[in-house]
Amino acid sequence: MSKRPVKLIVISDFSCPWCFIAHRDLQDAIAQCSNLPVSFEVEYRPFLLHCSAPAEPIDKNEYVGRKIGRERWEACKLMATERGETVGINFSFSGPISLTIPAHRLMTKAYEIGGPAAQCSLITPIFRAYYEDDLDISDPDVLADAAEQAGIMTKAEAVNFVKSDECLAKVNHQVAEARAKGVTGVPFTIIDGKWAVSGGQSAPVFVKIFSKLAEAPSSPPSQSSTPVPVPAVAVA
Template identity: 50%
Template sequence: MHQPGVVQLVVISDIVCPWCYIGLAELQKAIKETASELQLTIKVEHRPFLLHPSMEEDKVLDKAEWYLEKFGADKLEHVKSMVQGRAKEVGIEINFQGVMTQTIRAHRLSRKAYVLGGQELQEKFLDRIFKAYFSEGKDISDFNILGDLAEEAGITSKSEAIEFLTSDEYQEEVETMAAEARKKGVTGVPFTVINGRWAVSGGQTSEVFGQIFRKLAGKGPLRPIPNAPTCDNSGCPIAAASVKS
């Protein structure tokens, strides 16, 4: 049952989606700017989505080549400009160098972070792994890199993280959550479910999230929510429907 003054958000995303990184930064900004003012407690749980569900966990692709194949040279320049422009606005860096990999292992660590430390620990890990992937071009399927990121975020030691990753802990849970999102009609991410009743699609701005929070607090109208870029199986970014109920 929904508690008065509490907003429950479930954010479905994948770590190789640039709009998920941008969307996380925008959401965090909106919460920081409005939660205290509106006297709201905003609780966030991040759940997995697999943009490349059939990709083997050990397969590594060149990211630049992957994007070039998906979009072609001319469209890719437009994509880069749009993504990097929005990223700069929220103080993060996104480049298109490095490698493209499956994200199940990263999602397993994200899930472990949430179980151990809730939203705070999970978002600390997500902030770090998004930066590693998009700003530093790191292989986020590599056990040693994931171990370092888990230790930096405070989830566990590097050696314990590697031991966890070589097990099957949270493997089935992550795969089931990702499959259930698709069964419920989620085809692109980020996808944010609000109080289990409404959903907002795409990398929305902090202003849009703030408007939603004000409406939920009874302190403002809800204007039409614009379409926002999202990622799906065919690549990203693309335009997506903005609101579902």
């Protein structure tokens, strides 16, 4: 039986713990839906959750605590830690924060090199470096290690890429495009350019959505609380 392809665009940022959790949940849901008459192509696109973060790394807790309030940040860390444990993430919130543009540029390059599979191989090493190993993901060596681990480039190739400005214009364009389309928070998942899933959702929620897509491919999922109509979003 041939499977109908479903394109998923996931707008996310590496500085968002819920994006890491959402990636795990989405991959879990896709695995659970392997028997459905649909196949999935997942493209990750950039968002800058902390667009005022400095180019040079500073203490993560200090910056985010000052930006959103320490009490709110502590509550966020607790919730993310508890939720992360259920999907195998050992969150640590120490270490530095800086603009995530270099990591997004590398993800964009990975898509150009190997499409969704390359991005899927790369995204977890970057998230782990940031949220489990407390590393600076604007550091060319850190990103190069992730690229080499994912089999995207050699370490030397990746270092040279990160030190360049290749893919910068495309990342800036996609960030601006997401905001122009009304995306104000992440993760944000666009399904076939027609429906959106806003915020981090559990694997069972995605399984329900994908099952409805499989049952009625010409109609939007009927679950009113999650998929919502969105303006046309470029998926090319």
